[in-house]
Amino acid sequence: MESRIERLCIEKGLKMTGQRRTIARVLSEPGDHPDVEELYRRAAALDARISIATVYRTVRLLEEQGILEKRDFGGGRARYEPTEHGHHHHLIDIDSGRVIEFEEEAHEQLLREIAARLGFELVSARLELFGRRADTQSAISRPAATRADATSVGEPSAAPGQASLRHRGAAR
Amino acid sequence: MESRIERLCIEKGLKMTGQRRTIARVLSEPGDHPDVEELYRRAAALDARISIATVYRTVRLLEEQGILEKRDFGGGRARYEPTEHGHHHHLIDIDSGRVIEFEEEAHEQLLREIAARLGFELVSARLELFGRRADTQSAISRPAATRADATSVGEPSAAPGQASLRHRGAAR
DNA sequence: GTATTTGCAAAACCTTTGCTCGGCT
C-alpha cells in the first residue's frame, strides 16, 4: 500500500528507493512532529538497512520539494511535519510537551495588517503559543472557527517563550 | 558607569567579575539581537581577556536568571535579547535579515482567546513574521497602535516561515 | 580564605559531506 508522502514523491518525479519508501511511510503517520533521531528510530524498526545520513538527506530533499516543513520548537533538534495547505500554528502544552495544531482565519488577516503597517508584505509567519491546560473540567469547549488535532509528541520539553530548558548536565 | 543589565545582576546577587561587567555592558545596547559570536566580538573589543566559553556561560546564566531571553530566528545560532516587560514580537526582513520589533494589544487578546478555545491558559507566545519590504515608496506609513524599533542585525539569513535556507555548501 | 569563575582545549552534539559501492529505471 502506498503512503500519502510516497504518492507526493512520485508526483514530483523522485526516485523511490526502499529507504525513501520507508521514511515516507513513517512520515505519513498523522499529526506528528518527529525529529530526525525519532524518524531514524522508527524507520530502522521497519528496515534495519537505513542509516541516519539517509534520513537527513531525505528530509532535506523533501523539504526542498515542499513536501515537508522544518520546525524548531527549541531543544536543539529540528523537527519535521508534512506540508499542509491551510497554514496552521502550534500550541505547546508546557507541562506535557504535547503539540496541538490549529488554524485561525481572523488571525491571518490581522498578521497581514500588522506587516503592512510596518511597511512590509507578509511572506510567512510562525506563531507558537505556550500554554497550560485550564485545570478544571472545562477543557472541552468545542473549537469554533478553530480546527484542532491533538498530537502527542516527543519528550515534554517545550519552553515557555523561547527560554531554553536545557537542564544542566542533560544531553542536548 | 553602571549598565542596566549590570544593575540587574547585582540585584540578583551575582558575582560581578570584569568579564561579566563587560558582557553586561554590551548586552545593554538597546534594540539588538546578537548571537554569541557577535557578543564575543563586541566584548573582546572592550576587553581582550574574554573567552567565548565565558560568553556562553554568561548568557546561559543570565537566561536562567530571567535577565536574558534566547531567540531562534533560524540560521543555527541562538540569539539573545534582554527580557522586557511588554511582550513584543518580531518581523524579520527576509531580504536583509533586519529584525523589527513590534507589539500589538489587539493581538495579545486574540491569542488568549485562541488558547482558551483549545482549553488552555496562555502562558507565553512567540510570533514571528517574515516579510519583504513593500517595494514602492509607501514604506513609511506611520505605525498606528504599533510601536516599532528598527534593529539592524547580523547577516541577512533569516528564513521565511521556518523553511531553512541553508544554501547547499554554505556553512551552517 | 574559600568558593566561584575563567581560559584553554577537548568533548559532545546535531548535521552535512566525500567517497565508494549498490540498486533503480
Place this chain on the structure above:
DNA sequence: AGCCGAGCAAAGGTTTTGCAAATAC
C-alpha cells in the same frame, strides 16, 4: 548500462565541560 542514492566515517558548526589558575566577596 548508466546514474542516482546509500552507507560509512570523517568533517563541519555550535555549544558544553574538565581542569588548573585567577578572582570576587
